Amino acid sequence: MNLFRTRVPFILMALVALVAALAAVACGGDDDDDEPAGAGQQFTLGDLTIVDPWVRSTTTDVTAAYMTIKSKGAADTLVSASSPIAGMVQLHDVITEGATSKMQEKPGGFPVPASGQVELKPGGYHIMLMDLEKQPKEGETVELTLKFEKAGEITITAPVKKAADSGADMNHDSHGSSSGTGSPTASSGMGSPTAGAGY
Amino acid sequence: MPRTPWRTLALALAALALVPAALACSGDDDDSAAGDAQYMGAIVTPPIEKPDAVLMDENGRPFDLRKETEGYVTLLYVGYTHCPDICPTHLYEISEALKKLDPDIRKQIRVVFATADPERDTPEQLKQYLDTFDPDFIGLTGTRDLMDQFQVALGLQPATRTDLGGGNYAVNHAAYVMAFTKDNYAYTVYPSGMGQKEWLNDLPLLVKKGFRSE
Numbered sequence: 001m002n003l004f005r006t007r008v009p010f011i012l013m014a015l016v017a018l019v020a021a022l023a024a025v026a027c028g029g030d031d032d033d034d035e036p037a038g039a040g041q042q043f044t045l046g047d048l049t050i051v052d053p054w055v056r057s058t059t060t061d062v063t064a065a066y067m068t069i070k071s072k073g074a075a076d077t078l079v080s081a082s083s084p085i086a087g088m089v090q091l092h093d094v095i096t097e098g099a100t101s102k103m104q105e106k107p108g109g110f111p112v113p114a115s116g117q118v119e120l121k122p123g124g125y126h127i128m129l130m131d132l133e134k135q136p137k138e139g140e141t142v143e144l145t146l147k148f149e150k151a152g153e154i155t156i157t158a159p160v161k162k163a164a165d166s167g168a169d170m171n172h173d174s175h176g177s178s179s180g181t182g183s184p185t186a187s188s189g190m191g192s193p194t195a196g197a198g199y
Numbered sequence: 200m201p202r203t204p205w206r207t208l209a210l211a212l213a214a215l216a217l218v219p220a221a222l223a224c225s226g227d228d229d230d231s232a233a234g235d236a237q238y239m240g241a242i243v244t245p246p247i248e249k250p251d252a253v254l255m256d257e258n259g260r261p262f263d264l265r266k267e268t269e270g271y272v273t274l275l276y277v278g279y280t281h282c283p284d285i286c287p288t289h290l291y292e293i294s295e296a297l298k299k300l301d302p303d304i305r306k307q308i309r310v311v312f313a314t315a316d317p318e319r320d321t322p323e324q325l326k327q328y329l330d331t332f333d334p335d336f337i338g339l340t341g342t343r344d345l346m347d348q349f350q351v352a353l354g355l356q357p358a359t360r361t362d363l364g365g366g367n368y369a370v371n372h373a374a375y376v377m378a379f380t381k382d383n384y385a386y387t388v389y390p391s392g393m394g395q396k397e398w399l400n401d402l403p404l405l406v407k408k409g410f411r412s413e
Contacts, residue, residue, distance in 0.1 A: 056287060059327045060319075062367070064283035088365050094284060094391070099354070101285055101374040101391065104361055122288040123391040129283075130367045162331070163291040 045154040047073030048112065053158035055142040058135050064092075064126040065144055065158055069110070070117040077149040078118075079109040084143055087131025094124055103128070109149070122164065136160040238404060239397040240378060240387030246410075249273065249383040250352035254313065254345060257326035257338035264311070264339075265383065271309040272405045273379040277350055277358070279316035279370045280328040285391050286312075287332075289376055294332040296398035307406045313339040315358035315372040317346045353377065378405055386410035 043050040053067035069078060081089050093106040110125050112118045120126050127144070136142050141157045148154075249265060256262040274293060278286035290312065297305055312329060314320035317340045325338030340346065347357035350373070360368040377385040378401065387410065389397060 056283060057331070058283070058287075059331060060281045060324070062281045062283050088363075088367060090363065092284075092369075096374045096391065099374055100356060100371050102361060102371040103282075103284060103369040105363075122284055126284050128363075130363065131365065163288065163295075 041159075043154060043156045045148070046151040047071050048076060048148065048151050048154075050146065050154070050156055053144065053156055054161045054164065055129070055136050055144075055158045057138045057160050057162050058132070061132045061135070062128065062130045063132065063136060064122075064128055065142070066120045066122065066126055066164065067158070068117055068119045069112050071112045071114060073114065074150065075114040075116075076112045076151050077109045078112065078146055079149050080147045081127045082145045082147075083129055085133050085136065086129035087133070089130070090128045092126050092128040094126075112148075138162055237400070238387050238410075239400045240389050240393065241375070242386060243377075243388050246384040246386045247354055247377055247379075247388075248352075249275075249379045249385070250349055252345075252349050252352065254339040254341040254349065255322060257322050257329060259322040262337065262339055267337075268309050268311070268379070270381055271307055272381060272402065274308065274310045274376055275313065275353075275379060275385070276311070276376045277313050277315050277353065277355065277373040279314050279358075279372060280320050280324055281316065282370065282372070285374070286372075288391065288394075289389075290329070290332040290336070292394035293376070293398060294336075296395040296402065297333065299395070299399060300402060304403050304406050308402060310336045311339060312336055313349060314346065315350065316370045317341060317343055378402075380405050380409040382409060384410070 041052055043053075049070045049072070051068040051070060053065065055065045056063045065081070065083075078091065081091065083089055091106045091109050092103050095102045095104060106125065110118050110120065118125065129142075138160055140160045142160060143155060143157055145153055145155045249268070251265050253261050253263045276286070276289055278289070280286075293310055297308065297310075300308075310333065312325070314325065320338075320340050322338065322340060325340060329336040329338050341349070350357050353373070355373050358370045358372045360370055362368050375388040375390040377388050379385045387401065387405070389401075
């Protein structure tokens with residue numbers, strides 16, 4: 001009898017630990033290693049792999065590009081990007097201060113950690129495409145040239161989508177709805193409104 | 200209203216609200232624990248009163264916010280169409296959630312996108328932009344003064360610009376969507392990071408029970 005009494009809490013604790021670990025991993029943005037088939041567009045440059053790039057469709061002359069950049073070796077930095085459809089391209093971050101979101105250039109670019117990855121996704125790091133010569137529409141592709149500090153340059157093509165989970169119709173409820181979410185730092189965004197109760 | 204107990208309750212709820220929010224981020228879908236009236240939105244205290252304002256809608260017609268949204272749960276977001284990241288993410292997540300809602304619930308919700316960039320966001324521009332998400336979304340614009348006042352009435356700082364060079368600029372704007380219940384107050388807001396899951400949980404509650412349930 002006692003066996004059960006003691007064992008169950010252990011199992012529960014293990015599960016709790018597991019869930020917590022999963023949570024940390026997902027928030028840290030490492031969650032696409034076991035993504036079910038499909039999508040999975042990849043480009044390789046030395047130790048770097050660019051995974052699942054996409055560009056958001058737009059009705060204006062600005063939009064954003066997203067992707068995950070992984071390194072299986074040394075650290076590197078995405079220092080700039082360009083595209084034939086954009087007159088101006090910048091690397092942007094989203095900063096949330098109290099009730100306000102600010103989008104601004106990320107000084108120095110996006111660091112890719114050694115044997116790690118950096119995720120460019122809605123609500124955080126993104127490649128901002130401005131002065132668009134044409135408005136990318138769903139179903140098209142956009143050419144992007146990425147320049148890294150060490151690995152050099154690579155030109156990739158990215159599909160145009162309405163959102164991270166649109167198009168391919170991934171069942172994204174299975175990994176927590178808000179695909180569109182999250183920031184690379186996992187610290188900004190969520191929760192700030194309650195923190196700053198006063199407004 | 201009885202200020203102190205309410206505030207305490209709201210703070211407690213706020214703390215609770217962050218738990219599911221954190222879990223949502225983890226991708227762990229265990230929301231079976233969410234009991235009655237368990238809101239996933241962030242609780243805002245004091246609640247935000249729906250401004251009594253007449254602005255211009257996406258068809259170029261005057262839009263009396265209080266009158267036109269009377270009796271609806273109203274999701275209000277202040278953004279701008281040249282916003283490449285957060286605004287389209289919020290609008291997309293809302294539009295997808297609305298498609299999945301019971302039509303009886305859906306028809307009791309209105310979605311309003313008010314621009315913080317009236318210089319670029321003409322009614323036509325708003326209409327073209329919003330139609331890509333849901334043709335029922337309402338776009339509001341007006342003079343710079345009017346839109347600034349509108350944001351102040353919502354407890355926000357009037358949006359400022361960040362110059363990006365080459366004539367481009369970003370607009371620093373509200374980080375969250377406000378959800379006004381039928382009593383014209385918003386008790387919950389939805390920051391970047393909250394999406395369909397939170398909407399699908401909260402919208403039926405907001406429609407059926409409002410926030411302060413009997």
